[in-house]
Amino acid sequence: MSSLAELREGYERFDPCAYLRNNYLPPRADFSSEEFVVPWKLRCLADTFASGEIRGQTLIDVGSGPTIYQLLSACDHFEEIVATDYLAVNREELGRWVRGDPGAFDWSPFIQHVCKIEGRGEPWQDKERRLRDRLRRILPIDVHRPDPLGAPLDPPADALLSAFCLEAVSPDRAAFARALLHVGSLLRPGGHALLLGALGESFYLAGPARLPVVPLALADVRAALAGAGLALRELRSYEMPPALRTGVDDVHGVFFAHAQKPPQ
Numbered sequence: 001m002s003s004l005a006e007l008r009e010g011y012e013r014f015d016p017c018a019y020l021r022n023n024y025l026p027p028r029a030d031f032s033s034e035e036f037v038v039p040w041k042l043r044c045l046a047d048t049f050a051s052g053e054i055r056g057q058t059l060i061d062v063g064s065g066p067t068i069y070q071l072l073s074a075c076d077h078f079e080e081i082v083a084t085d086y087l088a089v090n091r092e093e094l095g096r097w098v099r100g101d102p103g104a105f106d107w108s109p110f111i112q113h114v115c116k117i118e119g120r121g122e123p124w125q126d127k128e129r130r131l132r133d134r135l136r137r138i139l140p141i142d143v144h145r146p147d148p149l150g151a152p153l154d155p156p157a158d159a160l161l162s163a164f165c166l167e168a169v170s171p172d173r174a175a176f177a178r179a180l181l182h183v184g185s186l187l188r189p190g191g192h193a194l195l196l197g198a199l200g201e202s203f204y205l206a207g208p209a210r211l212p213v214v215p216l217a218l219a220d221v222r223a224a225l226a227g228a229g230l231a232l233r234e235l236r237s238y239e240m241p242p243a244l245r246t247g248v249d250d251v252h253g254v255f256f257a258h259a260q261k262p263p264q
């Protein structure tokens, strides 16, 4: 059983570069087959946004970390993308990419893959530019607070996205469910929630940091969504192949959930 103190201490040592290397370079960033985890994640998001049903003014991404891959399909359907993270080092890493600073992480393989699977023949530089134009706010967030941003989002977000955050910051299942309830308050009635997360994981590494994770089963995800008043639309899961169990964490699988907050 981890504690909030252990989590906070762990995140003080979180190294964004090591984190990016562990999860977003080969072997995990292998685009050669939909069997690999990154293409699977990008496919879930591209398929969900392809219908055009999920759109609006603002999408908020909870616990963005130093990554933008999760926003590549979303950015075509929202005027503004709000990224958030608990750590300044991650918010700074995101800022470097948005500004196109030298030394920023190269997401072009991810952008090229998303343009390919979206099948519109869009030049990847156009999507890169669109996301940079629309990613206008990078805010501090703490999902353990009832008001995670410190103040209500006004107006509330039309959609909420969160990838691998809630289970990686919660000491136990009750904390995971509470965090989901807290972030759900940022979403307008009728708004859509898209969650990606790890199943059966107890830790992950980010350089000198070793972060505890609450091991979830799909039933825990279903229960937390119900507890947060979010109606499940779709729940998919993926089993991490042995080749991708590289020791940077002990993830067994990944879930993708599409849920919707009931209209007023």
Ligand SMILES: Nc1ncnc2c1ncn2[C@@H]1O[C@H](CN(CCC[C@H]2CNCc3c2ccc(Cl)c3Cl)CC[C@H](N)C(=O)O)[C@@H](O)[C@H]1O
Binding pocket: 011, 014, 023, 037, 062, 063, 064, 065, 066, 067, 070, 085, 086, 087, 090, 141, 142, 143, 144, 162, 163, 164, 165, 168, 169, 198, 201, 203, 204, 249, 251, 254
């Ligand atoms: N109180 C807090 N409140 C809010 N946010 C907090 C808090 N405390 C810490 N955070 C912030 O959460 C972010 C969690 N971060 C870890 C991902 C887990 C990682 C290891 N587990 C399995 C796995 C991973 C990644 C990819 C894949 Cl495929 C798998 Cl399987 C998500 C980043 C991004 N979204 C990503 O998708 O990579 C981090 O940036 C903290 O700074």
